[in-house]
C-alpha cells in the first residue's frame with residue numbers, strides 16, 4: 459500500500475504554506491554572495507534581534523541540558539507586566555502560529571466554520587482545514603477587513619473569527635472603534651481572534667482588554683518575530699479569558715517553547731529602546747519606500763505595519779528580476795493578487811537598493827504590460 463493511501467483524507471487537501479525564499483537558496487540559484495542578499499520577504503526586523511535578547515540567550519545556552527520551564531512562568535510574568543493582563547490569561551507558543559493551531563485543537567472540528575478575510579494571513583485557512591472545519595472567506599474592502607461583512611457571515615456553525623490588524627499581506631489596519639463594535643456584536647458561540655502581530659508598528663494599537671474583562675469572547679495574539687527581531691527563536695503569545703487560556707494550555711506540548719527562546723523573549727520585551735528605535739526607523743523607511751515606489755508609478759496600499767503592498771504589474775516577474783540583484787520580496791499569486799508584491803521595509807540602504815531594482819524592472823518594460831495577460 460502506498461503512503462498516500464494510508465494518509466488521512468485531509469492531508470491531500472491541505473494547502474501548503476509558501477514561506478519567503480531563504481537567502482541561502484537564492485545565493486545558490488543565482489551564484490550570489492549570501493552576505494549581499496537582502497531578504498525583504500518575511501517581514502523580519504532588518505535591524506536584527508534585540509541586543510538584550512542576544513545577551514540573555516547566550517547566557518541561557520549554559521542551561522541547554524535542562525528542559526525548559528513548561529509553564530513559561532518568567533516570560534508570562536514579564537508579558538503580564540508589560541501588557542497589563544493577568545499571568546493566567548496568557549499562553550506562550552512556538553510562534554503565534556502554534557497558538558493559532560492550538561485554537562484549532564481546542565475549538566475546531568468538522569462541521570464548524572471559521573470566518574476570515576479573503577486576503578488574510580493564510581495560516582487561518584491552513585489551520586481551519588487541518589481540523590476539518592470550513593473556512594468562510596469574506597471579501598476585503600479596499601484591502602482591509604470588512605468587519606460588517608464578516609459579522610454578517612457568522613452563522614450558528616461559526617466558532618472562530620480571525621482579524622489581523624494590521625493585516626498581512628495587505629498592511630491595512632482596522633480602527634479600534636469598529637473592532638470593539640464587532641467584539642460586542644458577536645454571539646456567545648464565536649471566539650474573535652485579533653491577531654496583533656504588527657501592533658507595535660502602529661502609533662497606538664487598538665486595545666480590546668476591556669472587552670475581554672467584560673466577558674466578550676476575544677482572544678489576542680502577539681509575536682516576538684516582528685519588531686522584537688526574534689523570528690528564528692519561534693515565540694509568540696496569546697491573551698484572553700483565563701478560562702479559555704486554561705483550555706488551550708491542555709492541548710499544547712508540555713515543552714513547546716525552548717528555554718533559550720523564553721529567556722530571549724523576556725529580555726526583548728524589556729528592551730524598550732530597541733523597540734522604539736525600530737518603530738521610528740520603520741516609519742521613516744515606510745515613507746521612503748511608499749514615495750519611491752509612487753514616483754516609479756507603482757501604486758501601494760496599506761503600509762501600516764513593517765511592509766508595503768505594491769502593484770508592480772506582474773508580481774512573479776518582479777520577484778524573479780529582483781532576485782538576480784540579491785533582493786528577495788514576496789509575490790502574492792497565492793493570495794489571489796498576481797500583480798502585487800509584498801515588500802518588507804528594510805534599512806535605509808536596503809530600501810534604496812529595492813527602489814533602484816524596481817526602477818530597473820520598470821525600465822525593462824515589464825510594467826508596461828501591467829494588467830494585460
Ligand SMILES: *Cc1c(COP(=O)(O)O)cnc(C)c1O
Nearest residue numbers: 553554555579626655681683694
Ligand atoms: C508574522 C505573523 C505572525 C507571527 O507568526 P509567528 O509564528 O509568531 O512567527 C502572526 N500573524 C501574522 C498576521 C503575521 O504576519
